[in-house]
Amino acid sequence: MIRNITLGSPGNISKALILNILASVANLIPFIALAKIVEYLFLNRAGGAIDTGLLWRSFCVMAVFLIATWVFENLAAKYTYELGYKQAADGRIKLADHIRKLPLGALAGKSSSEIFDTLMNDFFKIETAITHELPQFFSGLCVAILCSVLFLLIDLRMGIAMLVGLPLAVVLLRLMQNFQQRIYLKAKEINIKEAEGINEYISTIKTLKAYSSVEDSFNLLTGDIENVKKTNIEHERGLGSLITLSGMILRIGLPLMSLVGSYLFLAGDLAIDTFLMFLFVGTRVFDPLELALANYAGLQEASVSGERILNLLNAEPMPGQEGLGAHNDIDIDQLSFSYCDSSVLEDITLRINENELTAFVGPSGSGKSTLVKLISRFYDPDQGTIKVGGIPLAEADPSKVMEKFSVVFQEAYLFKDTIYNNIKFGREDVSEEEVIRAAKMAGAYDFIMQKEKGFETMVGQAGATLSGGEKQRISIARAILKDAPIILLDEATSFLDPENERIVQQAISNLIKNKTVIVVAHKLRSVVGADKIVVLNQGRVVEVGRHDSLMEKDGLYKALWTYQEKSKTWQMTA
Numbered sequence: 001m002i003r004n005i006t007l008g009s010p011g012n013i014s015k016a017l018i019l020n021i022l023a024s025v026a027n028l029i030p031f032i033a034l035a036k037i038v039e040y041l042f043l044n045r046a047g048g049a050i051d052t053g054l055l056w057r058s059f060c061v062m063a064v065f066l067i068a069t070w071v072f073e074n075l076a077a078k079y080t081y082e083l084g085y086k087q088a089a090d091g092r093i094k095l096a097d098h099i100r101k102l103p104l105g106a107l108a109g110k111s112s113s114e115i116f117d118t119l120m121n122d123f124f125k126i127e128t129a130i131t132h133e134l135p136q137f138f139s140g141l142c143v144a145i146l147c148s149v150l151f152l153l154i155d156l157r158m159g160i161a162m163l164v165g166l167p168l169a170v171v172l173l174r175l176m177q178n179f180q181q182r183i184y185l186k187a188k189e190i191n192i193k194e195a196e197g198i199n200e201y202i203s204t205i206k207t208l209k210a211y212s213s214v215e216d217s218f219n220l221l222t223g224d225i226e227n228v229k230k231t232n233i234e235h236e237r238g239l240g241s242l243i244t245l246s247g248m249i250l251r252i253g254l255p256l257m258s259l260v261g262s263y264l265f266l267a268g269d270l271a272i273d274t275f276l277m278f279l280f281v282g283t284r285v286f287d288p289l290e291l292a293l294a295n296y297a298g299l300q301e302a303s304v305s306g307e308r309i310l311n312l313l314n315a316e317p318m319p320g321q322e323g324l325g326a327h328n329d330i331d332i333d334q335l336s337f338s339y340c341d342s343s344v345l346e347d348i349t350l351r352i353n354e355n356e357l358t359a360f361v362g363p364s365g366s367g368k369s370t371l372v373k374l375i376s377r378f379y380d381p382d383q384g385t386i387k388v389g390g391i392p393l394a395e396a397d398p399s400k401v402m403e404k405f406s407v408v409f410q411e412a413y414l415f416k417d418t419i420y421n422n423i424k425f426g427r428e429d430v431s432e433e434e435v436i437r438a439a440k441m442a443g444a445y446d447f448i449m450q451k452e453k454g455f456e457t458m459v460g461q462a463g464a465t466l467s468g469g470e471k472q473r474i475s476i477a478r479a480i481l482k483d484a485p486i487i488l489l490d491e492a493t494s495f496l497d498p499e500n501e502r503i504v505q506q507a508i509s510n511l512i513k514n515k516t517v518i519v520v521a522h523k524l525r526s527v528v529g530a531d532k533i534v535v536l537n538q539g540r541v542v543e544v545g546r547h548d549s550l551m552e553k554d555g556l557y558k559a560l561w562t563y564q565e566k567s568k569t570w571q572m573t574a
């Protein structure tokens with residue numbers, strides 16, 4: 001279904017198009033005046049005295065229309081540039097806004113490089129189409145049609161000779177349209193693959209060095225870059241030869257018109273002024289026509305880019321407008337969920353009570369993190385419902401849902417900004433005192449103050465300049481500041497050393513006071529005090545209860561517990 005999203009109205013471009021047409025028409029007038037001057041000087045003067053007044057008038061007409069051409073071209077450029085850049089900027093903002101409302105599933109299968117390419121390069125193509133190709137195509141076409149009709153009316157035989165190549169050139173371009181779109185799409189895919197390769201090469205350099213694999217990865221990257229070079233040259237060559245071929249076919253009209261004109265003139269069947277008009281002005285029709293054909297080829301690529309943008313824009317955002325209720329009980333009823341075709345959660349029915357601590361435990365891959373993502377509506381379930389405070393999440397406004405939740409992930413993501421802004425993230429209304437208080441509660445204050453610039457210390461991209469524990473404490477400070485009633489902790493301490501783990505555990509205790517808390521835990525010891533422990537196995541809930549009752553059952557929980565207790569005595573041996 002095409003949703004009601006447009007990238008601007010075609011009507012907006014009409015002013016620019018009219019100005020471009022006026023510029024092209026004005027550009028032809030000096031050539032008509034030139035034909036008239038030549039006709040007067042060499043043919044119609046008949047040896048009499050030169051009428052200098054007539055010459056000056058003709059020169060004035062030429063000068064006036066040259067200036068008019070310049071004025072129209074400048075005004076047209078102003079409108080088209082303003083419009084082109086505005087449309088592209090508006091479109092990018094609209095798409096970025098749309099992307100954040102999409103379920104993560106709608107973006108599955110698309111890499112960040114692909115989405116980046118659509119946001120940047122596809123919109124750049126549209127920008128170029130609006131600022132250059134569309135106005136030049138339409139103005140070229142209009143002028144060419146206008147002149148062609150005029151010249152056909154002046155002399156049908158000469159007009160036909162002049163335009164004989166046009167239908168052939170158009171047919172050629174139409175026939176090549178599919179081929180051209182295909183090579184453009186192929187070039188795009190290869191370029192995106194290269195961007196992905198570069199992205200991965202840079203972001204995994206640490207791992208590559210650790211495994212002495214930099215050389216292999218570099219070779220792979222070099223291959224990708226070489227491939228892009230080859231494809232881009234192929235693409236330009238294909239497009240270039242297509243345009244020059246159609247231009248050449250179009251210009252067959254020039255020698256043909258001269259030949260037909262010469263024969264007709266010698267046979268006394270063509271007036272000299274008509275012949276001159278065709279030679280001086282008729283030949284000028286080829287330029288706008290060729291421009292129209294060249295830009296038509298460019299517009300084909302813009303249409304491919306437009307389709308890619310619309311594909312993303314047409315992905316359905318998460319539905320729902322309801323606000324969530326005041327309560328924070330979570331009811332999950334017969335929930336099932338798959339990533340693409342692979343089933344991950346099946347028939348989950350569960351109640352999570354307000355202001356209690358609920359722990360999800362279970363073997364790796366059992367679906368704990370996925371269940372947390374469904375509860376915070378990163379995805380919608382395939383079957384079943386999740387209600388928060390009695391309101392089905394599927395009917396709730398997605399932006400309101402996130403107001404209810406603070407999520408602390410396994411790996412904290414920080415932005416390339418100051419520590420202060422990273423803590424304050426998403427809360428423009430908080431004071432400096434509140435930020436400092438949150439940092440203290442998260443156990444982050446001391447290490448922040450030890451840094452030379454304190455809260456103004458810049459954090460590298462993705463928090464690269466901080467340790468794992470420091471990043472985690474900043475993300476907890478962020479969550480404390482958000483003060484959402486439901487806290488989701490997805491193995492927030494699993495990558496930390498014992499010292500950092502102790503500090504982060506303390507920070508978490510401050511964060512979760514009087515909140516509804518769901519924690520995904522690998523280390524069962526960290527959740528012995530939980531009000532409810534939910535044991536998952538292969539996407540199903542297999543046991544629910546407190547630690548003591550689960551230990552009495554002799555089921556999976558007890559097995560996991562026993563295994564973990566034994567592994568505490570594990571030692572590394574060479």
Ligand SMILES: Nc1ncnc2c1ncn2[C@@H]1O[C@H](COP(=O)(O)OP(=O)(O)OP(=O)(O)O)[C@@H](O)[C@H]1O
Pocket residue numbers: 339344362363364365366367368369370371
């Ligand atoms: N984005 C995804 N696309 C496809 N499959 C996924 C995706 N995320 C997770 N999975 C798969 O879904 C299953 C459940 O993953 P999930 O991360 O929920 O398990 P988990 O119990 O949290 O595991 P762990 O304890 O190892 O973190 C796994 O088989 C995993 O490979």
